[in-house]
Amino acid sequence: MAKALFDKVTLIGLGLIGSSLGHAMKRGGIAREIVGHARSTKTLQTALKIGFVDAVFEDMGRAVEDADLIILCVPVGICGSICEQISPHLKQGAIVTDVGSVKGAVIAACSPHIPAGVHFVPGHPMAGTEYSGPESGFAELFDNRWCLLTPLRDGDQQATTKMIDFWQACGANVETMSAEHHDVVAAVTSHLPHLIAFNIVGTADDLEGITKREVIKFAAGGFRDFTRIAASDPTMWRDVFLHNKDAVLEVLGRFNDDLGALTKAIKDGDGDKLFDQFERTRHIRQNILDDEQDK
Numbered sequence: 001m002a003k004a005l006f007d008k009v010t011l012i013g014l015g016l017i018g019s020s021l022g023h024a025m026k027r028g029g030i031a032r033e034i035v036g037h038a039r040s041t042k043t044l045q046t047a048l049k050i051g052f053v054d055a056v057f058e059d060m061g062r063a064v065e066d067a068d069l070i071i072l073c074v075p076v077g078i079c080g081s082i083c084e085q086i087s088p089h090l091k092q093g094a095i096v097t098d099v100g101s102v103k104g105a106v107i108a109a110c111s112p113h114i115p116a117g118v119h120f121v122p123g124h125p126m127a128g129t130e131y132s133g134p135e136s137g138f139a140e141l142f143d144n145r146w147c148l149l150t151p152l153r154d155g156d157q158q159a160t161t162k163m164i165d166f167w168q169a170c171g172a173n174v175e176t177m178s179a180e181h182h183d184v185v186a187a188v189t190s191h192l193p194h195l196i197a198f199n200i201v202g203t204a205d206d207l208e209g210i211t212k213r214e215v216i217k218f219a220a221g222g223f224r225d226f227t228r229i230a231a232s233d234p235t236m237w238r239d240v241f242l243h244n245k246d247a248v249l250e251v252l253g254r255f256n257d258d259l260g261a262l263t264k265a266i267k268d269g270d271g272d273k274l275f276d277q278f279e280r281t282r283h284i285r286q287n288i289l290d291d292e293q294d295k
């Protein structure tokens with residue numbers, strides 16, 4: 001087995017991402033010991049029973065004691081308060097990272113609580129499913145997916161390199177970028193599509209003259225895919241939109257303009273405009289298939 005990258009890793013939050021990281025670390029022999037903390041006793045017991053952690057602690061401070069790597073796998077809105085609580089218990093030289101879908105707001109909330117001598121390397125694996133909780137994770141979640149790291153300007157280079165090694169050992173491809181850039185990329189590729197899904201499924205549910213039964217019964221491929229995305233965790237997504245407000249509003253503005261142009265093309269019976277747009281977007285799908293990012 002490969003040499004472990006870390007002696008002790010603590011996962012705070014043991015849902016989809018936390019449990020998948022536990023499984024991936026076990027698969028790759030990445031940590032000698034994995035300990036976990038979550039909000040509820042039920043989650044702690046489930047995690048221990050499944051076995052993607054070696055030990056669990058109700059007390060967050062005890063969970064992070066002596067840990068070389070602490071990974072925050074909780075909704076983005078509480079990352080700051082978690083950092084504040086663990087701060088006095090962190091050992092010198094430890095790395096704190098997170099997996100939050102928003103980076104600027106998480107960095108602003110966490111940075112003030114990272115003690116001198118502890119390294120903060122924010123991150124975001126671009127991998128997920130619509131499921132949540134400790135039973136939803138699996139070791140392969142990050143395989144051939146991208147993990148975006150957004151190191152701080154004055155951050156420790158060695159700690160960043162170690163996190164690149166970590167994510168690669170979990171199966172991911174890694175790219176580093178600024179938090180500002182990340183938040184726009186995530187707004188376009190993930191946040192806006194989720195917002196559209198939440199909206200379209202809500203609209204279908206509200207339409208007069210079409211019963212809920214019909215929506216379910218006749219759901220064709222396109223709509224069915226939207227319902228899968230719209231089944232994602234409400235707490236996580238509420239926090240994403242509250243904390244990536246500026247970037248989401250920026251891309252939403254562009255989206256509304258483009259939707260307006262398509263609406264006009266339909267009104268005007270402008271088939272060429274519609275065809276050209278659909279032809280252009282079809283190529284993007286092919287690029288994703290070529291990149292093996294469709295699964």
Ligand code: NAP
Pocket residue numbers: 012013014015016017018037038039040041043044073074075076078099100101102124125126127128129130131132133134233236240
């Ligand atoms: P999840 O399955 O709902 O799990 C969230 C975990 O956080 C649970 O174990 C929960 O504990 C714990 N938690 C919540 N509040 C807590 C608190 N105050 N103290 C300690 N633990 C607390 O969520 P997830 O999908 O893994 O998402 C976690 C993070 O990953 C989010 O920041 C999200 O933005 C990011 N992310 C998600 C995806 C995705 O597709 N889901 C993809 C990439 C990144 P209990 O179980 O005890 O309630």
